[in-house]
Amino acid sequence: ESDIVIENAGYVELRGITDSFQAVLGRLRALDTSRQEFVSNVSHELKTPITSMRVLADSLLTQENVPAEIYREFMADISEEIDRESKIISDLLALVKLDKAATEMNLDQVNINELVEGILKRLRPIAEKRNIELVLESFRPITAEVDEVKLSLAITNLVENAIKYNKDDGWVHVSLNADHKYFFVKVADSGVGIPEDAAQHIFERFYRVDKARSRETGGTGLGLAITQNVINLHHGAIKMYSRAGEGSTFMMRIPLSYIA
Numbered sequence: 554e555s556d557i558v559i560e561n562a563g564y565v566e567l568r569g570i571t572d573s574f575q576a577v578l579g580r581l582r583a584l585d586t587s588r589q590e591f592v593s594n595v596s597h598e599l600k601t602p603i604t605s606m607r608v609l610a611d612s613l614l615t616q617e618n619v620p621a622e623i624y625r626e627f628m629a630d631i632s633e634e635i636d637r638e639s640k641i642i643s644d645l646l647a648l649v650k651l652d653k654a655a656t657e658m659n660l661d662q663v664n665i666n667e668l669v670e671g672i673l674k675r676l677r678p679i680a681e682k683r684n685i686e687l688v689l690e691s692f693r694p695i696t697a698e699v700d701e702v703k704l705s706l707a708i709t710n711l712v713e714n715a716i717k718y719n720k721d722d723g724w725v726h727v728s729l730n731a732d733h734k735y736f737f738v739k740v741a742d743s744g745v746g747i748p749e750d751a752a753q754h755i756f757e758r759f760y761r762v763d764k765a766r767s768r769e770t771g772g773t774g775l776g777l778a779i780t781q782n783v784i785n786l787h788h789g790a791i792k793m794y795s796r797a798g799e800g801s802t803f804m805m806r807i808p809l810s811y812i813a
């Protein structure tokens with residue numbers, strides 16, 4: 554009898570090990586797939602502007618006596634593709650830096666009201682071009698222990714999106730609030746909104762609801778992934794509510810004191 558017990562125990566133990574081994578393998582595979590997917594997305598995104606530039610340059614080089622205005626037009630297109638490539642590279646570098654497990658946090662006691670006022674001041678000219686009203690509502694003075702540069706990037710991305718994916722003559726309302734533990738930044742817009750089936754994907758790297766629109770506005774699909782990483786580094790959270798065609802609201806929550 555005792556033999557059987559031992560055998561059973563051994564079997565159960567082995568089963569346990571095999572199961573956890575399978576689970577680990579599964580996780581590794583998932584990690585690997587997402588890494589492979591990321592690398593393949595990166596190469597695709599980086600190649601697209603290069604391909605356009607190649608076509609534009611080739612057609613200029615193979616034509617004889619190109620009229621000056623055509624020449625200028627093609628060069629302007631090439632220049633735009635260069636800007637695009639630079640934006641993708643700088644967003645990627647930002648993302649990769651923030652993705653590192655050992656990302657250095659430069660923590661300071663930061664006046665959040667001033668930080669957000671500064672961001673809106675920088676973005677106001679862009680909003681004004683399309684007559685979009687940009688309003689800040691601060692419910693209380695907030696000081697929090699954050700990495701100012703990183704947090705600024707995260708909030709800037711939200712407000713930039715609220716302007717980019719808005720209608721002419723629309724509005725963007727930013728509000729700041731806090732309780733005893735967290736501060737909250739809410740960015741609401743009167744824009745195009747986000748369809749229900751897309752909502753779960755918008756924080757993924759390179760995901761764009763409307764590729765053409767994102768491209769037109771200089772989007773790379775990395776903005777919200779960067780924002781999410783910054784919020785994770787601060788042990789905060791972000792939520793989004795939207796109604797397609799009516800607008801979106803992004804709400805982030807960050808602890809007032811950094812959790813080491």
Ligand code: ADP
Pocket residue numbers: 710714715716718742744745746747755760761762763767771772773774775776777778800801
């Ligand atoms: P992008 O560089 O394309 O703006 P993001 O990562 O910032 O990339 O956003 C991903 C996608 O989510 C955008 O392409 C857009 O389709 C959608 N999106 C983000 N913010 C908004 C918003 N405020 N209103 C509508 N759609 C948005």
